[in-house]
Amino acid sequence: MxxxxxxxxxxxxxxxxxxxxxxxVTTLAEVERESRSPFQLLVSCIISLRTKDEVTNAASRRLFQLAQTPQALAKLKPVEIAKAIYPAGFYRTKAAQLQQLASLLCAEHNGAVPANERDLLRLPGVGRKTANLVLGLGFGVPxxxxxxxxxxxxxxxxxxxxxxxxxxxxxxxxxxxxxxxxxxxxxxxxxxxxxxxxxxxxxxxxxxxxxxxxxxxxxxx
DNA sequence: AAAACGGGGGC
DNA sequence: GCCCCAGTTTT
Missing domain, CATH: 1.10.1670.10 (Helix-hairpin-Helix base-excision DNA repair enzymes (C-terminal))
Structure with a gap:
């Protein structure tokens, strides 16, 4: 330019x-210190919708106490997820979305987050912003x-x-x-x-x- | 009472 | 491209 x-x-x-x-208040620096997995980054991205980063981080941590993998998250009841992320707002929608995502990862990706852009973008609720954040911080792909x-x-x-x-x-x-x-x-x-x-x-x-x-x-x- | 918090999806 | 969406926290 x-x-x-x-x-x-x-x-x-x-x-x-x-x-x-x-x-x-920093954002990703905090995430990096906590060594979050690609899945956790994905979850945080969805929680972050229309929500301040401090609140997102707190809500994410509470949810990760209950489940840190797609397998574990898929087994939770939506109401449990909603309760964990409550202050982030839109908790019912996000809870349903998170569970759907976790189930889909289990069903179609062996319970792992795909490490390429094309497959990430096919996931429900994942667009360019989320896909690129997961690729970058989660997988180290530029x-x-x-x-x-x-x-x-x-x-x-x-x-x-x-x-x-x-x-x-x-x-x-x-x-x-x-x-x-x-x-x-x-x-x-x-x-x-x-x-x-x-x-x-x-x-x-x-x-x-x-x-x-x-x-x-x-x-x- | 009003504003801030933001990305994805459907068309 | 334009519109829709959904709740809490802060001022």
């Missing part, structure tokens, strides 16, 4: 890493996980110029150094949650204003 040399993106990443160290934070901030910073998450993913894949594909998600998500908010970016005091072409612009797609 125009203006983004390798040196510049490395500088950005380095500063976002420093920024993250000062954040109370994949760019684009959620709303990554989409918004990639556009603000001019890393891409796109109107959809899918387009953002494609544009990033075109030039972003491959070793950054996995870590870029957590860096931008943490930055997005703690500073570069959707409607109020708080540019004053931002650690990367000098790299940002849209300082002070508060309206974004």
């Amino acid at each position: 125009r203006g983004w040399t390798e040196e510049r993106i490395r500088d950005l990443v380095s500063r976002l890493e420093t920024f993250r160290e000062g954040c109370r 994949a760019i996980c684009v959620d709303t934070h990554v989409h918004r901030i990639s556009n603000r910073l001019g890393l891409v110029s796109s109107t959809s998450p899918k387009e953002t993913e494609q544009q990033l894949a075109r030039w972003l150094p491959r070793d950054l594909w996995i870590p870029i998600n957590d860096l931008l998500v943490t930055f997005g949650q703690n500073r570069c908010h959707p409607t109020s970016p708080r540019c004053s005091g931002c650690p990367v204003t000098d790299l940002c072409p849209r300082v002070g612009v508060t309206r974004h797609r």
Whole structure:
């Protein structure tokens, strides 16, 4: 992307890493510390729907006390799942979805999470964001996980110029150094949650204003 | 009372 | 591409 040399993106990443160290709430860093399995990542993704990350993490941990594998989860009653994840909201829908997913994995994938994008995307409730997160963090396969934070901030910073998450993913894949594909998600998500908010970016005091072409612009797609 | 929390699916 | 979906927590 125009203006983004390798040196510049490395500088950005380095500063976002420093920024993250000062954040109370981080996302994937926390997940990584807990060494979650691909299945657990998948479950967390589904719980995270319309739910704050702190709440998602707490709900996930409670559910994992009951079941850590598709086999175990498939045996739980939906009401037990719902109870475990309750504060995350939409608990009945999510419970049904989680159980359906666990059962399907047992029935059609020998109780394992598939390690390729095509099969992941066929699972109910799994789209590009979830599939790429599981591929990246769960299996170590270079994949760019684009959620709303990554989409918004990639556009603000001019890393891409796109109107959809899918387009953002494609544009990033075109030039972003491959070793950054996995870590870029957590860096931008943490930055997005703690500073570069959707409607109020708080540019004053931002650690990367000098790299940002849209300082002070508060309206974004 | 209102806002924030976001991705997948169906068409 | 556009619309729909579903509840809790925070302000």
